[in-house]
Amino acid sequence: MGCTAPCTSAPEMIRIFVTGGTFDKEYHDLSGSLAFKDTHLPEMLRLGRCRIDVSIATLMLIDSLDMTDSHRAVIVDQCRQAAEERIVITHGTDTMVDTARALGAVFDADGDKTIVLTGAMIPYAFGSSDGLFNLGSALSFVQVLPPGVYITMNGRYFVWDRVRKNRDNGAFEAT
Amino acid sequence: MGCTAPCTSAPEMIRIFVTGGTFDKEYHDLSGSLAFKDTHLPEMLRLGRCRIDVSIATLMLIDSLDMTDSHRAVIVDQCRQAAEERIVITHGTDTMVDTARALGAVFDADGDKTIVLTGAMIPYAFGSSDGLFNLGSALSFVQVLPPGVYITMNGRYFVWDRVRKNRDNGAFEAT
Amino acid sequence: MGCTAPCTSAPEMIRIFVTGGTFDKEYHDLSGSLAFKDTHLPEMLRLGRCRIDVSIATLMLIDSLDMTDSHRAVIVDQCRQAAEERIVITHGTDTMVDTARALGAVFDADGDKTIVLTGAMIPYAFGSSDGLFNLGSALSFVQVLPPGVYITMNGRYFVWDRVRKNRDNGAFEAT
Amino acid sequence: MGCTAPCTSAPEMIRIFVTGGTFDKEYHDLSGSLAFKDTHLPEMLRLGRCRIDVSIATLMLIDSLDMTDSHRAVIVDQCRQAAEERIVITHGTDTMVDTARALGAVFDADGDKTIVLTGAMIPYAFGSSDGLFNLGSALSFVQVLPPGVYITMNGRYFVWDRVRKNRDNGAFEAT
Numbered sequence: 001m002g003c004t005a006p007c008t009s010a011p012e013m014i015r016i017f018v019t020g021g022t023f024d025k026e027y028h029d030l031s032g033s034l035a036f037k038d039t040h041l042p043e044m045l046r047l048g049r050c051r052i053d054v055s056i057a058t059l060m061l062i063d064s065l066d067m068t069d070s071h072r073a074v075i076v077d078q079c080r081q082a083a084e085e086r087i088v089i090t091h092g093t094d095t096m097v098d099t100a101r102a103l104g105a106v107f108d109a110d111g112d113k114t115i116v117l118t119g120a121m122i123p124y125a126f127g128s129s130d131g132l133f134n135l136g137s138a139l140s141f142v143q144v145l146p147p148g149v150y151i152t153m154n155g156r157y158f159v160w161d162r163v164r165k166n167r168d169n170g171a172f173e174a175t
Numbered sequence: 176m177g178c179t180a181p182c183t184s185a186p187e188m189i190r191i192f193v194t195g196g197t198f199d200k201e202y203h204d205l206s207g208s209l210a211f212k213d214t215h216l217p218e219m220l221r222l223g224r225c226r227i228d229v230s231i232a233t234l235m236l237i238d239s240l241d242m243t244d245s246h247r248a249v250i251v252d253q254c255r256q257a258a259e260e261r262i263v264i265t266h267g268t269d270t271m272v273d274t275a276r277a278l279g280a281v282f283d284a285d286g287d288k289t290i291v292l293t294g295a296m297i298p299y300a301f302g303s304s305d306g307l308f309n310l311g312s313a314l315s316f317v318q319v320l321p322p323g324v325y326i327t328m329n330g331r332y333f334v335w336d337r338v339r340k341n342r343d344n345g346a347f348e349a350t
Numbered sequence: 351m352g353c354t355a356p357c358t359s360a361p362e363m364i365r366i367f368v369t370g371g372t373f374d375k376e377y378h379d380l381s382g383s384l385a386f387k388d389t390h391l392p393e394m395l396r397l398g399r400c401r402i403d404v405s406i407a408t409l410m411l412i413d414s415l416d417m418t419d420s421h422r423a424v425i426v427d428q429c430r431q432a433a434e435e436r437i438v439i440t441h442g443t444d445t446m447v448d449t450a451r452a453l454g455a456v457f458d459a460d461g462d463k464t465i466v467l468t469g470a471m472i473p474y475a476f477g478s479s480d481g482l483f484n485l486g487s488a489l490s491f492v493q494v495l496p497p498g499v500y501i502t503m504n505g506r507y508f509v510w511d512r513v514r515k516n517r518d519n520g521a522f523e524a525t
Numbered sequence: 526m527g528c529t530a531p532c533t534s535a536p537e538m539i540r541i542f543v544t545g546g547t548f549d550k551e552y553h554d555l556s557g558s559l560a561f562k563d564t565h566l567p568e569m570l571r572l573g574r575c576r577i578d579v580s581i582a583t584l585m586l587i588d589s590l591d592m593t594d595s596h597r598a599v600i601v602d603q604c605r606q607a608a609e610e611r612i613v614i615t616h617g618t619d620t621m622v623d624t625a626r627a628l629g630a631v632f633d634a635d636g637d638k639t640i641v642l643t644g645a646m647i648p649y650a651f652g653s654s655d656g657l658f659n660l661g662s663a664l665s666f667v668q669v670l671p672p673g674v675y676i677t678m679n680g681r682y683f684v685w686d687r688v689r690k691n692r693d694n695g696a697f698e699a700t
Contacts, residue, residue, distance in 0.1 A: 007333070007334040007337045007349065008331060008332065008333045008334065008337060008338070008349040009316075009331045009332045009333075022379075022382060027384075027472055027473065027476050029372075029471040029472055029520055030517070030518075030519075030520050032372060032384075032413075032444075033384075034377075034382075034383070034384065044308075045330075047303060047304075047305060047308065048305050048308030048309070048329075048330060049296060049305045049308075049328075049329050049330075049345075049346065050308070050329060050330035051329035051330060051331060051346055051348075052329075052330045052331060063382075094382070121224060121379040122377055122379055123377065125476065125477070125478070126377050126475065126476045126477060127475070127476060127477030127478075128222060128475070128477075129222075130222060130223050130224045132307040132308045132311070133219075133222065133223030133224075133225070133307045133308070133310060133311035134223070134311060135308060135311065136307070136308035136309060136310065136311030136312035136315070136330065137223075137311035137312065137314065137315040138315075139312065139330050140311070140312040140313075140315035140316050140327070140330070140332070141184075141315050141319065143331075143332075144316065144319045144320065144332075145319065152315070153224075154223075154224050154225055154226035154227075155220075155223060155224075155225035155226060155227045155311065155314050155315070156183060156184045156226060156227060156318075157183065157184045157315070157318075157319075158182070158183045158184075159182045159183065162182045162183060163183070167380070168380075169380075170224075170379055170380050171224065171226055173226075174182070174183040197554075197557060202559075202647055202648065202651050204547075204646040204647055204695055205692070205693075205694075205695050207547060207559075207588075207619070208559075209552075209557075209558075209559065238557075269557070296554040297552055297554055298552065300651065300652070300653070301552055301650065301651040301652060302650070302651060302652030302653075303650070303652075342555070343555075344555075345554055345555050357683070357684040357687045357699065358681060358682065358683045358684065358687060358688070358699040359666075359681045359682045359683075394658075395680075397653060397654075397655060397658065398655050398657075398658030398659070398662075398679075398680060399646060399655045399658075399678075399679050399680075399695075399696065400658070400679060400680035401679035401680060401681060401696055401698075402679075402680045402681060471574060478572060479572075480572060480573050480574045482573075482657040482658045482661070483569075483572065483573030483574075483575070483657045483658070483660060483661035484573070484661060485658060485661065486657070486658035486659060486660065486661030486662035486665070486680065487573075487661035487662065487664065487665040488665075489662065489680050490661070490662040490663075490665035490666050490677070490680070490682070491534075491665050491669065493681075493682075494666065494669045494670065494682075495669065502665070503574075504573075504574050504575060504576035504577075505570075505573060505574075505575035505576060505577045505661065505664050505665070506533060506534045506576060506577060506668075507533065507534045507665070507668075507669075508532070508533045508534075509532040509533065512532045512533060513533070520574075521574065521576055524532065524533040
């Protein structure tokens, strides 16, 4: 049998940019509030027994409601500079669509980069998180989707300019 | 912008066949041993906030070391009868490759069915499982891979006749 | 052998009053904040396979920083009215000492009630909580301590007027 | 107010002897079976934010069904040699009563040692364990019970010669 898809998923390196979001929030016991300490990405990849070559860089650790145009400029710039053609970005869900748009305006389907944004509705550290499911999903889609900018949430992918977050149920949906 | 990939992942129904494996094992407190009770698939999909339409059927709940040719015949037959073109099968890792081969001999790349087998090295019920990551991965790959039979483990996919399980580290690798 | 302690712990009913605190906080996914929904006490007792007869009443579900004198008056009053002689109160740690003092001024060592306050530094719902340990501890101490008002945290008990919370490390210590 | 109980629980060192049992079992992913690797006691004490001085020694890591008279002789001997007057022993539940009897024959209520055995019905590593609850309970009872040998399970304590494990529901009950 000849494979019509490559016989295994791409052995090439995948870049992961961490920006924060619910994904990486933790409970800070002395203040009794939610805060960032470190990304959980390496631990999550270990838990998932992921054997893809990945290169992780933490660009920022912020709530996506605090993300400004200059933060987005950093993300766009880092994606541009990345040697890897396949990039996953972890991001807060509140403004994930905005960052996808900033990226979509630059990296289009005629380019050579496949960029997938993902996040979580419940912090990974809180036990009942969707984060591990979303990470497995994002890392899979990024290996097989053609160049372009996508959001991966709820087991689905969405092209950057055809998606919104439904504020009532927290789910992403096609527009 | 015109999408070169579909603008969102397939809205069509995905079939999930449960066959057991480590994925669904639980600790049975009175006997102190590992056993099957029920599949955790619905709970895992809820945790992952999966919003793909799926139809789950439990074909069997067995350790894959106990899987015989007649069990495999049931799986092949159920895949053949399924109305859905995209099928995920949860399966023990020990003989996942054997079942993939039984399926690969029937459903080839010229057909219309994309079949993805996945499993876990640690039971989902035990807290530190790779199951949720693998499920996110399998449900994503099945939406975008062309017809054929695949194994999804460790964040990667493998075509059915180019994969083996490495008994030393428990990882799947291309052959 | 004659038992010098009763041969088993008291078969009598224990009263549990829930007042909120970190113990019962949850992550609210749509708002991205911490909030109360319901007490986790019944689930925790089930997990701990507790076979003491308990009667649970939720008096309030508030952050202990929001607890006022009138809230404390309710707690004191409920303890006074309780038919049970052994009472556990779950409470936020920030003002647990204040509530212990309000109770200690009323229920003293000459009375017939043993009252134990406990709480958690990490919400039970967040997986890595000290709550289950503290609950096991509080339910044990309440069965064997003589009448009086106590705080149980960090595996220890403290009489109500000889304890403070160390704000630097979150631990309770004798004064 | 004069305390009729000591004003805080004993500041003296508590000895913890680890013998194995369900408490410390883990899932071994390559063999797909349950096995011992290391005790989880230090991690559990950290999670419970326990601030009692404890000294932990692992005497053995075995299933209590494999425990022989010579194993029990080791446990009795270690308790005899221990400088501490308060001792917690983690133990499999299947033969916990037998070991309690071996200890009870030596350390009686006229002695100076308070010995508490405890265990778990679900391994601590499996997320939904009763272990942390039981540990909090055992460490509390051991601080306040008079000299003697006890079993602590299900939120209760039992004197060594008045207890049995109910094989039908896994609970300990008074005889």
